[in-house]
Amino acid sequence: TQLLEQSPQFLSIQEGENLTVYCNSSSVFSSLQWYRQEPGEGPVLLVTVVTGGEVKKLKRLTFQFGDARKDSSLHITAAQPGDTGLYLCAGERVGETSGSRLTFGEGTQLTVNP
Amino acid sequence: KAGVTQTPRYLIKTRGQQVTLSCSPISGHRSVSWYQQTPGQGLQFLFEYFSETQRNKGNFPGRFSGRQFSNSRSEMNVSTLELGDSALYLCASSVQGLAVNEQFFGPGTRLTVL
Numbered sequence: 001t002q003l004l005e006q007s008p009q010f011l012s013i014q015e016g017e018n019l020t021v022y023c024n025s026s027s028v029f030s031s032l033q034w035y036r037q038e039p040g041e042g043p044v045l046l047v048t049v050v051t052g053g054e055v056k057k058l059k060r061l062t063f064q065f066g067d068a069r070k071d072s073s074l075h076i077t078a079a080q081p082g083d084t085g086l087y088l089c090a091g092e093r094v095g096e097t098s099g100s101r102l103t104f105g106e107g108t109q110l111t112v113n114p
Numbered sequence: 115k116a117g118v119t120q121t122p123r124y125l126i127k128t129r130g131q132q133v134t135l136s137c138s139p140i141s142g143h144r145s146v147s148w149y150q151q152t153p154g155q156g157l158q159f160l161f162e163y164f165s166e167t168q169r170n171k172g173n174f175p176g177r178f179s180g181r182q183f184s185n186s187r188s189e190m191n192v193s194t195l196e197l198g199d200s201a202l203y204l205c206a207s208s209v210q211g212l213a214v215n216e217q218f219f220g221p222g223t224r225l226t227v228l
Binding site: 041 | 118120147149156157158159162170172204206214215216217218219220221222224
Protein backbone atom coordinates (compact mmCIF):
# COMPACT_ATOMS: atom_id res chain seq x y z
CA THR A 1 0.00 0.00 0.00
CA GLN A 2 1.35 3.39 -1.04
CA LEU A 3 1.66 5.88 1.82
CA LEU A 4 0.82 8.65 -0.64
CA GLU A 5 -2.00 7.92 -3.06
CA GLN A 6 -2.07 10.03 -6.19
CA SER A 7 -5.04 10.33 -8.51
CA PRO A 8 -5.62 10.13 -11.32
CA GLN A 9 -2.76 7.96 -12.49
CA PHE A 10 -3.18 9.06 -16.11
CA LEU A 11 -4.74 12.20 -17.52
CA SER A 12 -5.02 13.18 -21.18
CA ILE A 13 -6.63 16.54 -21.90
CA GLN A 14 -6.85 19.20 -24.60
CA GLU A 15 -4.91 22.43 -24.51
CA GLY A 16 -6.81 25.10 -22.59
CA GLU A 17 -8.59 22.73 -20.20
CA ASN A 18 -8.22 22.86 -16.41
CA LEU A 19 -7.22 19.89 -14.28
CA THR A 20 -6.63 18.87 -10.68
CA VAL A 21 -4.31 16.19 -9.36
CA TYR A 22 -4.78 14.83 -5.85
CA CYS A 23 -2.32 13.44 -3.34
CA ASN A 24 -3.81 11.75 -0.25
CA SER A 25 -2.53 9.93 2.79
CA SER A 26 -3.61 8.72 6.21
CA SER A 27 -0.29 9.97 7.58
CA VAL A 28 0.60 13.51 8.59
CA PHE A 29 3.42 15.17 6.69
CA SER A 30 5.68 17.93 7.97
CA SER A 31 6.02 19.17 4.40
CA LEU A 32 4.94 18.14 0.97
CA GLN A 33 6.72 18.75 -2.30
CA TRP A 34 5.51 18.59 -5.88
CA TYR A 35 7.84 17.61 -8.70
CA ARG A 36 7.54 17.34 -12.46
CA GLN A 37 9.57 14.76 -14.32
CA GLU A 38 10.17 14.44 -18.04
CA PRO A 39 11.26 11.19 -19.74
CA GLY A 40 14.87 10.26 -19.03
CA GLU A 41 15.37 13.09 -16.56
CA GLY A 42 15.23 13.54 -12.81
CA PRO A 43 12.26 15.15 -11.03
CA VAL A 44 12.32 18.94 -10.91
CA LEU A 45 11.03 20.60 -7.75
CA LEU A 46 8.00 22.83 -8.39
CA VAL A 47 6.93 23.85 -4.90
CA THR A 48 7.08 22.97 -1.21
CA VAL A 49 4.10 23.44 1.10
CA VAL A 50 4.60 23.39 4.83
CA THR A 51 1.64 24.90 6.69
CA GLY A 52 -1.79 23.25 6.88
CA GLY A 53 -4.22 25.11 4.60
CA GLU A 54 -1.38 26.77 2.70
CA VAL A 55 -1.99 27.77 -0.92
CA LYS A 56 0.85 28.56 -3.29
CA LYS A 57 0.63 29.78 -6.85
CA LEU A 58 3.20 29.34 -9.58
CA LYS A 59 1.87 31.04 -12.73
CA ARG A 60 -0.99 28.77 -13.88
CA LEU A 61 -0.31 26.15 -11.17
CA THR A 62 -2.00 26.32 -7.77
CA PHE A 63 -0.88 24.05 -4.94
CA GLN A 64 -2.83 23.46 -1.74
CA PHE A 65 -1.87 21.65 1.46
CA GLY A 66 -4.75 20.20 3.45
CA ASP A 67 -5.59 21.63 6.86
CA ALA A 68 -4.57 18.38 8.57
CA ARG A 69 -1.39 18.10 6.46
CA LYS A 70 -2.46 14.71 5.13
CA ASP A 71 -3.33 15.68 1.58
CA SER A 72 -2.48 18.09 -1.19
CA SER A 73 -3.72 19.10 -4.60
CA LEU A 74 -2.26 20.60 -7.74
CA HIS A 75 -4.56 22.58 -10.02
CA ILE A 76 -3.48 23.67 -13.50
CA THR A 77 -5.46 26.36 -15.29
CA ALA A 78 -5.55 26.51 -19.09
CA ALA A 79 -3.13 23.62 -19.57
CA GLN A 80 -0.55 23.86 -22.33
CA PRO A 81 1.40 21.13 -24.17
CA GLY A 82 4.49 22.22 -22.24
CA ASP A 83 2.79 21.06 -19.03
CA THR A 84 3.02 17.45 -20.23
CA GLY A 85 4.99 15.28 -17.82
CA LEU A 86 4.89 13.05 -14.77
CA TYR A 87 3.74 14.95 -11.68
CA LEU A 88 4.91 13.53 -8.36
CA CYS A 89 3.99 14.46 -4.84
CA ALA A 90 6.44 13.61 -2.08
CA GLY A 91 6.64 14.33 1.59
CA GLU A 92 8.48 13.92 4.84
CA ARG A 93 6.28 12.16 7.38
CA VAL A 94 5.97 13.50 10.90
CA GLY A 95 7.84 11.19 13.22
CA GLU A 96 10.22 9.97 10.52
CA THR A 97 13.81 9.61 11.62
CA SER A 98 15.92 12.73 11.27
CA GLY A 99 17.38 13.58 7.94
CA SER A 100 16.02 13.50 4.43
CA ARG A 101 13.72 10.70 3.40
CA LEU A 102 10.97 11.47 0.95
CA THR A 103 7.94 9.24 0.49
CA PHE A 104 6.65 9.49 -3.08
CA GLY A 105 3.26 9.03 -4.64
CA GLU A 106 2.99 6.85 -7.76
CA GLY A 107 2.73 9.90 -9.97
CA THR A 108 0.21 11.33 -12.42
CA GLN A 109 1.15 11.13 -16.09
CA LEU A 110 -0.31 14.23 -17.73
CA THR A 111 -0.57 14.62 -21.50
CA VAL A 112 -1.81 17.91 -22.91
CA ASN A 113 -2.76 17.63 -26.57
CA PRO A 114 -2.48 20.70 -28.82
CA LYS B 115 25.14 27.19 -9.28
CA ALA B 116 25.65 23.82 -10.95
CA GLY B 117 22.97 21.21 -10.30
CA VAL B 118 23.31 17.64 -9.13
CA THR B 119 25.37 15.58 -11.53
CA GLN B 120 25.31 11.82 -11.94
CA THR B 121 27.64 9.57 -13.87
CA PRO B 122 27.36 7.59 -15.94
CA ARG B 123 23.99 8.44 -17.50
CA TYR B 124 23.53 4.97 -18.99
CA LEU B 125 24.87 1.56 -18.07
CA ILE B 126 24.32 -1.93 -19.40
CA LYS B 127 25.42 -4.85 -17.26
CA THR B 128 24.76 -8.57 -17.09
CA ARG B 129 23.35 -10.59 -14.22
CA GLY B 130 25.88 -11.30 -11.49
CA GLN B 131 28.05 -8.29 -12.21
CA GLN B 132 28.42 -5.32 -9.92
CA VAL B 133 28.06 -1.63 -10.64
CA THR B 134 29.09 1.67 -9.07
CA LEU B 135 27.18 4.89 -9.67
CA SER B 136 28.43 8.34 -8.79
CA CYS B 137 26.69 11.51 -7.63
CA SER B 138 28.04 15.04 -7.10
CA PRO B 139 25.67 17.20 -5.06
CA ILE B 140 25.00 20.90 -5.43
CA SER B 141 27.85 22.89 -3.90
CA GLY B 142 27.17 23.45 -0.21
CA HIS B 143 24.69 20.57 0.07
CA ARG B 144 25.79 18.03 2.65
CA SER B 145 23.03 15.43 2.38
CA VAL B 146 22.80 12.99 -0.51
CA SER B 147 19.90 10.58 -0.93
CA TRP B 148 19.49 7.77 -3.45
CA TYR B 149 16.25 6.54 -4.98
CA GLN B 150 15.33 3.75 -7.36
CA GLN B 151 12.61 4.43 -9.93
CA THR B 152 10.84 1.66 -11.80
CA PRO B 153 7.54 1.68 -13.72
CA GLY B 154 5.94 -0.75 -11.29
CA GLN B 155 7.15 0.59 -7.95
CA GLY B 156 7.67 4.28 -8.64
CA LEU B 157 10.33 6.09 -6.63
CA GLN B 158 11.65 4.09 -3.72
CA PHE B 159 14.09 5.45 -1.12
CA LEU B 160 17.39 3.57 -0.94
CA PHE B 161 19.50 5.46 1.61
CA GLU B 162 20.73 8.85 2.71
CA TYR B 163 24.22 10.00 3.59
CA PHE B 164 25.19 13.01 5.64
CA SER B 165 28.71 13.89 6.77
CA GLU B 166 30.02 10.60 5.38
CA THR B 167 27.57 8.57 7.51
CA GLN B 168 24.52 6.64 6.42
CA ARG B 169 21.68 8.31 8.29
CA ASN B 170 18.61 6.63 6.78
CA LYS B 171 18.06 3.36 4.96
CA GLY B 172 15.14 2.04 2.93
CA ASN B 173 13.97 -1.53 2.52
CA PHE B 174 16.48 -2.82 0.02
CA PRO B 175 18.73 -5.90 0.31
CA GLY B 176 22.32 -5.64 1.42
CA ARG B 177 23.47 -5.89 -2.21
CA PHE B 178 22.74 -2.17 -2.35
CA SER B 179 25.31 -0.08 -0.53
CA GLY B 180 26.72 3.39 -0.65
CA ARG B 181 29.21 5.79 0.76
CA GLN B 182 29.90 9.49 0.95
CA PHE B 183 33.22 11.25 0.73
CA SER B 184 34.47 14.27 2.65
CA ASN B 185 33.56 16.56 -0.29
CA SER B 186 29.94 15.26 -0.05
CA ARG B 187 30.20 13.32 -3.31
CA SER B 188 28.50 9.96 -3.03
CA GLU B 189 28.65 6.59 -4.70
CA MET B 190 26.25 3.69 -4.61
CA ASN B 191 27.16 0.13 -5.40
CA VAL B 192 24.98 -2.79 -6.41
CA SER B 193 26.57 -6.21 -6.26
CA THR B 194 25.42 -9.47 -7.86
CA LEU B 195 23.06 -7.70 -10.22
CA GLU B 196 19.62 -9.16 -10.89
CA LEU B 197 17.27 -8.48 -13.79
CA GLY B 198 14.95 -6.66 -11.39
CA ASP B 199 17.65 -4.11 -10.61
CA SER B 200 17.05 -2.50 -14.01
CA ALA B 201 15.84 0.98 -13.14
CA LEU B 202 16.56 4.68 -13.15
CA TYR B 203 18.73 5.46 -10.13
CA LEU B 204 18.30 9.00 -8.90
CA CYS B 205 20.42 10.96 -6.52
CA ALA B 206 19.14 14.01 -4.66
CA SER B 207 20.96 16.55 -2.53
CA SER B 208 19.74 18.91 0.15
CA VAL B 209 21.30 21.55 2.38
CA GLN B 210 20.16 20.20 5.77
CA GLY B 211 19.78 22.28 8.87
CA LEU B 212 16.81 24.19 7.49
CA ALA B 213 13.23 23.90 8.67
CA VAL B 214 12.29 22.20 5.40
CA ASN B 215 14.72 19.95 3.59
CA GLU B 216 14.03 20.44 -0.09
CA GLN B 217 15.68 17.83 -2.25
CA PHE B 218 17.09 18.53 -5.70
CA PHE B 219 17.50 15.66 -8.10
CA GLY B 220 20.11 14.79 -10.66
CA PRO B 221 19.24 13.44 -14.14
CA GLY B 222 19.67 9.84 -13.01
CA THR B 223 21.62 6.81 -14.20
CA ARG B 224 19.64 4.39 -16.35
CA LEU B 225 20.83 0.87 -15.47
CA THR B 226 19.86 -2.04 -17.68
CA VAL B 227 20.65 -5.56 -16.49
CA LEU B 228 20.62 -8.25 -19.17
